[in-house]
Amino acid sequence: MESKLEKRVGILKDEQEEILSNEDELLYGVEDSPDLITTSVLGFQNVITAFGGLVAVPLVIAGMAGFGVADTAYLVSAGLLVSGIVSIIQSKGIGPKGFRVGGGLPTIMGTDFAFVGPAASVIATGGIAAYFGGTMLASLLEIIMSYFIKPLMKYFPPVVTGSVISLMGMTLMSVAMDWAAGGVGAANYGSPLNIGIAVFVFLIIAVVNHYAGKKVAPLSVLIGAVVGYIVCIPLGMVDFQQVTDAAWFAFPQIFKYGISFKLEYALPFVTGYLVTVIETVGVMQTLGQVTKTELKDEDIAAGVRADGVGSFIGPILGSGPAATFSQNAGLIPMTKNASRKVAIAAGFIMILMSLFPKFATLVSIMPMPVLGGAGLLMFGNVAAAGIQSLSRVKFNNRNMIIVAASLAVGLGVSFRPEVTAGLPTFLSGLFSSGISAGTIVALLMNIILKEKEVVEQTA
Template sequence: MEKIKSTGLVYGVEDKPDLGTTVVLGFQNVITAFGGLVAVPLIISGIAGFGVADTAYMVSAALLASGVVSIIQSKSFGPKWFRVGAGMPTIMGTDFAFVAPAASVIGAGGILGYFGGTMLGALLEIVLSYFVKPLMKFFPPVVTGSVISLMGMTLMSVAMGWAGGGFGSENFGAPLNIGIAVFVFLVIALLNHYGSRRIAPAAVLIGAIIGYVVCIPLGLVDFSQVASAEWFAFPQLFKFGVPSFKLEYALPFVSGYLVTVIETVGVMQTLGVVTETKLSDERIAAGVRADGFGSFIAPFMGSGPAATFSQNAGLIPLTRNASRTVAIMGGFIMIVMSLFPKFATLISIMPLPVLGGAGILMFGTVAAAGVQSLSRVDFNNRNMIIVASALGIGLGVSFVPDTVAQLPGILSGLFSSGISAGTIVALLLNIILKEKDETAAA
């Protein structure tokens, strides 16, 4: 990996902070991703009709699998021909791209059909990882800059939903929720800007803890869920039985894995920018391979497919911490949390406005990193069209996803995500629109 222009990281990719700092920053990584980590297993449990005990196990299994795969992705293992993991600071978790097909598969083959189908589909992503390198020539700066910007912009709706108290909640948008989000936002911004070298990287964690504590006397934290959770739970392989390996259960997940490949390439490129590291095509391919490998082994533990989380890409430039040692520690923390349901529940009941205040800064920072990347692009007519189209369609799909919901077959899956839709448009236009000598045309 080659270093590029520095923008002031406190800890680089290869830096190893002291143990105390590593634990604190690793915990910060987990907290900022926790909502995404537990949301999908809760949804899948609901689709499967699970009771409280099985639902709790699914959440613990998701944390266990996410921790294991995060370590693999961040550390990088294996021989050159089957290198798994990009060796970049990454948090992995279950992905929403697989929720829609999961509903139909679980309806036909139950939870074992879901696990078997995702395992077979994961083999497709592993195969596709070997074709990432030749595809990278289609990702010039005008495409990657658009994708990075789009990644931050599309996630902003998630952050605003958190800030309001969670879409669908009875008090969504209540002044109290907005006030908490603003308070946490300001605490993190001030700590990040004025804090010392030790305080600034942990600004998100400190802000979240302060916001959490403030919410307790306001009656926004329900500790009864913590009291009812188990103290300790052993992981179990194939708790629900042996997965059902049928092609009919795998086909619905194909579009989800194609979307995951596209998004993971975008996340890896974003990580390269925010960690000030020039990633080789082989590293990016190994990152995609880790997604596929993680999705294959996750059902062994009782979890769904694993994917590279984009939230972490926003945390890095904001906290100026790019140490992969910290991300690996985050993986170990998730594994420990999976063994102690009470501890995991204590984090999961954090009021959403607290996460919203942090999310606005994190995701906004990703969008700003994309704008910074695009500032180095020559904005001629061709590049302007590519950027405008990628952002316009990507944001449009994110704002009004029902517009593409009735597209036939695999197209519906590929364009269901604003990030994948914008990336596909940028890639296609980059191929279709040829460079031309605009001075001669003038």
């Protein structure tokens, strides 16, 4: 018979678990449809948190191609246009079963830095037309690979996926910290003012997210960013001259800079697409966890396929390859908003911003420390989601080694990327990203280290 004390302890335990469950409950699930204003505002919040990544690669590519102000602006607009289109496709999921494109989870798409390295050599050899032709041709590889994701998913048990999710958040911390310091190469990098602004935004987001009501808490990142932005104006940290110089309208053009289809231009990008496949699988699994969605292997394959299709579409309009961004995986657990309608709204906002460069520029001049304060919390949430996933894994000797090896190599490469420079080109590209390096190591260790059979000893 249970004693009264044991019963009371049991009741208290159940009540505590119910409270924790309610705290973790999403305000908007994947299928939910917030009202139009809420959807639009939350969608804009998604765009702001990803904006640095959305425009960074087009700016780098423009520099490699020796473009002037007008052509650079066009590349940024084209990047936003394609990101918007592919974000809608990825978030909605279109097409019949077996050929579906898009995982159907709230996702923001953009061009990944995995393609910047090979882009430098290709542009130097064949110009910007070679870059567009090479990435477009090589994107067919990712589309083909998406049909082989399902048999590969058996090599992604919880110990591997948890390690990858944790690693994804941890490796992005250095990016957020660079933003908080003022951005790589900034003359005032790490100044007390920059750090102070980042801390200020960080605290606003944390306090609003924790204490505000259900209607305001999901907007915590946007509120923090807007307040930080406004505070930076009298401090002379916002240059509105760039907004004045930007054009009012920008219309997309088909193959504006030409295109050159040659195998020699496509081969350098093969490694970038392999890295993208690995990272997209990780992002999709993270999104599945934070949106409380049970993903099927076909859903992850459709997500990878959206990357490939987006990368094929991009060069037609003047943008680079598309990749699934991880920012939303950190934003969702903070805002408790997992509605795909919000991500689709973000896609339409990006399309509108691409057509009206002044509006896009107004966002792009947001001081880096503001993004840094938001980024630290978001990427920290991704790492925390991975730790939460690993907490459900039995930490025997085998699993401990898998987690340790994945984090050690992934973080090691992230902290010291130059360590892979001396490897053969293919391996150097494959291990150039901390996320891909750690994922590959986790997969290999999972295959090499077999589960030990537990032999029961009978008396």
